[in-house]
Amino acid sequence: MIPTKPQVYSGTGSAVDNYNRPKQQLQNILQGSNENWGLFDKKNSKHMAILSQLRTLQWTVKNDRYGEVADIHRLSEFLKSDKSPVKKPLKDMDEKELSKIISCFESMVTKKYK
Template sequence: MTPTKPQVYTGTGSAIDNYNKPKQHLKNIVQGNSNNWGLFDKNNKQHLTVLAHLRTLQWTVKNDRWGEVADINRLSDFLKSDKSPVKKPLKKMEPQELSKIITCLESMITKKYK
């Protein structure tokens, strides 16, 4: 068990209410932000394959908790661009459309490391 250090609450109102209130950016992630097409489902194997390919392509960003993670903002920009074979949010794609994205990413990996 890791020891925790107490923190002094400096906000307004109840500290417990503030602790239990979800942060706005987390709320957007859970409810789905229509601007970010790179949001994924962690239980979908094809989505996880896309994330693995992003890491292979080195499309990553630093994260305080997890170290280095796939850059879903860059993926979102790619899906919205003319270079994407399917112009749809990742969560709204059918399995066949996801296969096209995976094939495209595999092609990018081949070209990068050849």
């Protein structure tokens, strides 16, 4: 068990509403998931391979909790662009389309570090 210290709430409005605000922000992100094509399934090994390649390409952003994470928004913009071999959200792609994206990123990694 992690020991915690009581904190005095000094914000405006309800402390409970302030506590629940991150959950509301998460719901807003998920409801707007049609716009973010980079959302992935962590149980899918091909999705995880793409995230690994994003980190290799240094397509990362700072995160308060996890340090540095893959830039999902940049991936989303790439998938929507003319440079993408498959113009579809990541979660809607089948195995063959995911393989095309993976090979595209492998090519980008090769060109960057050649």
